[in-house]
Amino acid sequence: MPIKAFALTVSPVKVELSSDPGKTVSSQFDLFNEQKNDLTLYSSFENFEAQGETGRPNFVPGKEGLATWISAPAKITLKALEKKTVPFTVTAPKNADPGGHFAAIFWGTTPPQTEGGQVSVGAKVGILVLLKVSGQVKEGADLLGFSTQNSQRFFAGVPLAFSYRFQNSGTDRVKPDGELKIYNSFWFWPAAVLPANDGQGNVLPGSIRKFDVLWPNKSNTPPVGFWAHVSSQWQDFHAGAYKATLTINYGDSKKVVDTYRFLIIPWQLLLILIILITLLFLILSRGVKKYNEWIISKARMAN
Amino acid sequence: MKKTIINILTLISFSASFWVGPFVPFASAAALTALSDTLSTAKISTLSSHTIKFTTPTGTSTAGQTIVITFPSDFDFTSKTIGTVTFTHGATTGAETTETLAASASATAWGAVFSGTANRVLTLTAPIDGVGTAALAASDKVIISYTSANSTNATSAGSFVITIGGTFPDSGSITLTLVTNDQVAVSATVNQTLSFAISSNSISFGTLDSAAARYANTSTGSASEVEAHTLTAATNSSSGYTISVNGVTLTAGGFTILAIGATNTASSAGSEQFGLRMTATGGSGSVVTKYSGSGFAYDSAALPSAVATSSGTSATTTYSVRYLANISPTTEPGSYSTTLTYVATGNF
Numbered sequence: 223m224p225i226k227a228f229a230l231t232v233s234p235v236k237v238e239l240s241s242d243p244g245k246t247v248s249s250q251f252d253l254f255n256e257q258k259n260d261l262t263l264y265s266s267f268e269n270f271e272a273q274g275e276t277g278r279p280n281f282v283p284g285k286e287g288l289a290t291w292i293s294a295p296a297k298i299t300l301k302a303l304e305k306k307t308v309p310f311t312v313t314a315p316k317n318a319d320p321g322g323h324f325a326a327i328f329w330g331t332t333p334p335q336t337e338g339g340q341v342s343v344g345a346k347v348g349i350l351v352l353l354k355v356s357g358q359v360k361e362g363a364d365l366l367g368f369s370t371q372n373s374q375r376f377f378a379g380v381p382l383a384f385s386y387r388f389q390n391s392g393t394d395r396v397k398p399d400g401e402l403k404i405y406n407s408f409w410f411w412p413a414a415v416l417p418a419n420d421g422q423g424n425v426l427p428g429s430i431r432k433f434d435v436l437w438p439n440k441s442n443t444p445p446v447g448f449w450a451h452v453s454s455q456w457q458d459f460h461a462g463a464y465k466a467t468l469t470i471n472y473g474d475s476k477k478v479v480d481t482y483r484f485l486i487i488p489w490q491l492l493l494i495l496i497i498l499i500t501l502l503f504l505i506l507s508r509g510v511k512k513y514n515e516w517i518i519s520k521a522r523m524a525n
Numbered sequence: 526m527k528k529t530i531i532n533i534l535t536l537i538s539f540s541a542s543f544w545v546g547p548f549v550p551f552a553s554a555a556a557l558t559a560l561s562d563t564l565s566t567a568k569i570s571t572l573s574s575h576t577i578k579f580t581t582p583t584g585t586s587t588a589g590q591t592i593v594i595t596f597p598s599d600f601d602f603t604s605k606t607i608g609t610v611t612f613t614h615g616a617t618t619g620a621e622t623t624e625t626l627a628a629s630a631s632a633t634a635w636g637a638v639f640s641g642t643a644n645r646v647l648t649l650t651a652p653i654d655g656v657g658t659a660a661l662a663a664s665d666k667v668i669i670s671y672t673s674a675n676s677t678n679a680t681s682a683g684s685f686v687i688t689i690g691g692t693f694p695d696s697g698s699i700t701l702t703l704v705t706n707d708q709v710a711v712s713a714t715v716n717q718t719l720s721f722a723i724s725s726n727s728i729s730f731g732t733l734d735s736a737a738a739r740y741a742n743t744s745t746g747s748a749s750e751v752e753a754h755t756l757t758a759a760t761n762s763s764s765g766y767t768i769s770v771n772g773v774t775l776t777a778g779g780f781t782i783l784a785i786g787a788t789n790t791a792s793s794a795g796s797e798q799f800g801l802r803m804t805a806t807g808g809s810g811s812v813v814t815k816y817s818g819s820g821f822a823y824d825s826a827a828l829p830s831a832v833a834t835s836s837g838t839s840a841t842t843t844y845s846v847r848y849l850a851n852i853s854p855t856t857e858p859g860s861y862s863t864t865l866t867y868v869a870t871g872n873f
Contacts, residue, residue, distance in 0.1 A: 227754075229722035235762040235871030236717070256722065270873075277872040278767040278831055326870055331726075340862045341741055341775075341848065343726045343754060347719060348870035395873075421763040421837055424873045434836075 228331055228345040229256035230263070236350035243355055244316035250309045251349050253329060255300035262299045263329040267292050270324050270350070272429035275387065277421075279350065281326065288325035288353055291315070298329070312353055320357025321393030322427050326350050352424065354394055361473045362391035363398075366430060368468050368480040375484045379455040379491075381444055382437040386418075386468055386480070390425040397424050400470040400477075402435050407463040418470055435468075448490055455488035462486065555582040557697030559666070562687055565673055568707040570680045575671040577687070578619060583694040584663040586655040589630070593691035594647045594669065599679035602644035602671075607637040609672040612649060614659075619666030622659040633657060644675075648691065661693075678703055717762040720841070721869035725754040733782075733852045733861070738792045741848035752845045756803075756867055758810055758833070759841040764872040766810075766839070769829035771866050774799045775850060777859030782852060784825035789818030798851040799823055803832060803844045810835040810842030821849045829868060836872075 231254040241247045255261040267289040273280035284290060294310035310327065330346030366387040370377075390396045400418040414437050425431040439445070445454040466482045557579040565574040577594065585592075596602070607626050612635060615621025629650070630636035635657055636650035649669075651657070661667070679685060682705045690696040730739045731746030739746050741753040760766050774784040785800035792798065800821030803812045815822040816832050824830040833844050 226722045226724055227726040229720075229757075231718050231720040233716045233718040235719045235760060235764070235766075236873060252716070256720065272873075273831070276834075277764060278834065279870055279873055281769075281829060281868070324873070328868065330866070330868075340727060340729045341753075342862070342864040343723060343728060344864060344866040345721065345723045345726075345756075346866060346868045347721045348868060350871055350873055352873065421765065421872075423764055426873065 226257055227343070228261070230254065230261070230329065230345075230347050231256055232329065232347050232349050234349070236352060238352045238354075239312060240354045240356065241312060241314045243314050243318045243320075243357065246311050246313040247353075248309060248311050250307050251327070252305055252307050253298065253300060254305040255303060258302045260299060260301050261331065262297065263331060264297050265294050266328045266330070266346070267294075268326055268328065268348075270326055272426045272431065275430050275432040277423045277431055279324075279326065281348075284325065288312070288323035288351065291318075291323075291353075292325060292327060292351065294327055312351065314353070314355050318355045319393070320355050321359045322395040323353045323355060324351070324395070324426060325353075352395060360391075360393045361396075361476065363396050363425070363472050363476070363478070364389045364391070365468070365470060365478045365480050368466075369482050370484060371434075377484060377486050378451060379445075379460060379486060379488050380437050380439045380458050381442075382486075384435045384437070384466060384468075384482070385432055386435070386470075387430050387432050388425050388470065389430045390427055392473070393427050395424040395426050396472045397422060398433065398470045398472050400468065402437075402466055402468045404437060404464055404466045406460070407465065413460060413464065418468060451488075451490040452494055455491035459488065459491075460486045461488055555695045557581060557689055557695045560689070560697050560699045562699045562701050564678070564701065566678070566707055567702065567704050569678055569682055569703050569705060571678050572673040572676055573678050574673040574676060577669045577671075577689075577699065578666065579689060579697060579699075580664060580666050581661065581693075581695045582664060584661045584665055585651055585693040586660045586662075587693075588651055588653050588655045590651045590655075590693040591691035592649040592651075592689065592693050594649075595641075595688045595690070596645040597679070597685045597687065598642070598645070599681065600643065600645055600685070601677040602639060602675055605639055605644050605671070605675035607639070609674045609676075610637060610647065611668075611670045612637070613670075614661055614665045614667045616662065616665060619668040624657050651693070715761065717760070717871070719760045719762065719766055719869060719871050720758065721768070721867075722757045723754060723867060724756075728753040728848065730848070730850045733850055733856075735795050735852050735854045735856065737794050738798075739850050741850070750847050750849075753848050754846055756833070756844040756846060757841050758835070758844070758869055759808060759839055760835065760871060761838050762871050763837055765835040765837045766869055766871050767831050768833040768844070768867055768869045769831045770801070771829040771868060772864050774823065774825055775861040775863050777857070777861040780857040780859055780861075782850060782856065782861060784823040785821055785849075787815055787822060787824040787827065789815050789820040789822045791820040792849055792851060794851055795853055796851055797853050797856055798849060801832075801846055801848050803846050805833065806843050806845075807840060808835065808842030809837065809839035810844070812844065821847075832867075834872075 233252045268281040269284035269287045269289045270279035326348035328346045328348045368386040371383040402416045403412045404414040439458045445451045560579045563576040612624045625634040626637035627634040632653045640646045687699045728741040730741045742751045775782040782799045783797040800823040
C-alpha cells in the first residue's frame with residue numbers, strides 16, 4: 223500500500239433522521255483509519271444546500287441551522303488500521319421549522335504550517351445528515367421536463383439516455399420513486415421498464431434536480447464504428463415508433479406522469495440486410511436464368 | 526445284532542449330514558450396509574423425494590425373492606405409482622444397471638407394488654429368471670428412488686425408521702429426521718462507505734520566475750508539468766460522491782498571485798496564474814470539466830469548487846493533481862503560500 227498522508231473511510235455516507243422539535247435523536251457512524259500510522263481527526267459541521275441540479279452538496283458554514291444542532295466528539299484519534307464507531311446526537315430546537323434540514327459532519331486533519339513557496343494540502347471527509355423535523359410540512363413537486371438527452375427524436379438503436387428534471391417546492395426533501403416504461407407502437411408489452419431514480423437521490427426543498435435514466439444495450443457500452451452499430455443493433459433489435467412513459471411517485475401517494483415519443487431506425491443493420499437481400503436476389507435470378515438456358519439448350523439438342 | 530446295525534446306520538446318517546450339508550444351499554442373512562435416505566426436503570407435511578441407498582452383501586438371483594421397503598406411519602404415499610420409482614444397482618456407484626419395474630415380475634422385469642396404509646410398503650419382486658436386466662450381485666450398491674409426486678413427509682417432527690427387508694437375504698433400517706422448518710434465513714448487511722485519501726500534504730513550487738512556468742511537486746518544484754500528489758476515492762453508495770477544493774490562491778501578506786478562474790487556460794509565462802488540473806484513472810469517477818482540460822483552472826470565485834465526481838458506485842479512482850504557478854515581471858516579491866483542503870462527501 224503506498225504511503226498516504228491521509229486515508230479515511232466513513233460509513234454510512236449519509237444518515238437520514240426524523241425528529242420532533244425540542245427532541246434529541248441519536249445515531250452513529252464508523253470511521254476507519256486506512257493508514258499504517260495513527261490518525262488524529264477533528265470534527266466540524268457545515269450546512270449544505272443543492273449545488274445546481276446534480277445532487278452535489280454545496281456547503282455553507284453555519285452559525286445556525288442543523289450544523290449547530292449536531293453534537294459529536296471534537297477530536298478522535300484512530301490507531302493504525304483502527305475502526306471506531308462514533309455516536310452523535312441531533313437536538314432540534316423547539317422552534318425548529320418543520321421540514322428538511324441538511325448538514326454534514328466533517329472529519330479532517332490539521333494541514334501542516336505553510337512556508338514560502340509551499341502549498342499545504344489538507345483533506346476532510348463528510349457524512350451527510352438529512353433531518354426531517356415533524357410538523358406541518360408543505361409538499362409540492364413537479365416534473366419540469368422529460369425527454370431524451372438533447373431532446374432527440376430519431377435514434378439508430380440503444381443505448382439511449384433519458385433525463386427529467388424534478389422540482390421540489392415543498393419544505394422537506396423528496397425522493398422521487400417510479401419507473402420509465404418504453405412501449406413499441408406495435409406491441410402490448412413494454413420493450414423496457416427502467417427505474418426512474420436508481421441512485422435513490424433526494425431533491426432538496428426549493429431546488430430542482432436532474433435525473434438521468436439509461437436504456438442500456440446488452441454490452442453496456444455505446445457502439446463505436448459502423449460494424450459495432452450493426453452488431454449492437456442485431457443483438458438489441460429495436461425498430462419503430464416508441465413511447466416512453468415516466469411515472470414518478472413522491473410524498474404521500476402523489477404522482478406525476480409524462481411521456482415522450484421517438485423513433486428507432488437501425489439504419490446500419492437495415493443497410494446491410496438490404497445489400498444482402500439484393501445480392502441474394504441477383505444471384506438467384508442469375509442462377510434461374512442460367513438454368514433456363516441450360517434446359518433450352520438440352521431440349522434443342524434432344525430435337 | 527439288530528441294535529448294532531441301527532447304531533451303524535445312525536452313525537452313517539449323522540456323518541452323511543456333514544457331507545451333504547455343505548452341498549445344500551442354505552440362506553445366510555446379512556445386514557445391509559451403507560444405508561441412507563436422502564430427502565429433497567426434511568420439512569414435515571411437505572412433498573419430498575427419497576433416494577434410498579444401501580449395499581447388499583448377499584444380493585439375490587432367486588426368482589420371486591422380494592425386497593420390501595416399509596415407511597413408518599404418518600408418511601403418505603397415497604396414489605403413488607410405480608412409474609415414479611426407479612431401481613438401479615451396480616458394483617461401483619449403484620447406477621450402472623437400471624431395472625425395469627412392472628406390476629408383476631416377469632422374465633425381464635422386477636415386480637413393484639405399493640401396498641398397505643397410505644402405500645407405505647413397496648414390494649420389489651425379483652424377475653422370474655432371477656436376473657432381470659442384470660443379477661443383483663453380492664456387494665452390489667442399490668439405489669431406489671421415489672420422486673416427490675404423491676410422497677408426503679410425516680406431519681410431526683422427529684426421528685422415523687424405514688425398514689428394508691423381505692424374503693431376500695439381507696435386511697436393515699434407516700433412521701431419518703424431519704424438522705418443522707428446514708430453511709435457515711440468512712441475512713447480511715453491507716453498509717454504505719466512502720473512502721478518500723491523499724498522497725501528500727505538502728508540495729512546493731520552489732522559486733517562481735516570470736520567464737517560465739513552475740509546477741509543484743513534493744520537493745522543490747519543477748520546470749515541467751509533474752504530478753504533485755494524488756487523491757483516491759471509492760464508494761458503494763448509489764448516489765456517488767463529490768470532491769471539492771477550498772482555499773485561497775498563493776498569498777504573501779496582502780499580495781496574491783491571481784487564480785486562473787473557471788475557464789481551463791493554457792500556461793502563459795509572464796502572466797500571473799495559479800491553477801490546477803487533474804487526470805483520473807480507474808473506477809467510475811471523473812474530473813470536472815474545468816479541471817480536466819490540458820490547461821489549468823482555479824475557480825476562486827466559487828469556492829468550494831468541485832473538482833471530481835462520481836454519479837454512482839465507483840471502485841477506486843486515482844486522481845493525479847498538477848499545479849501551475851506563473852508570475853509577471855511586476856509580481857510583488859514575497860514568500861507566497863496557501864492551504865488547500867480537499868473535501869469528499871457523498872451526493873445526496
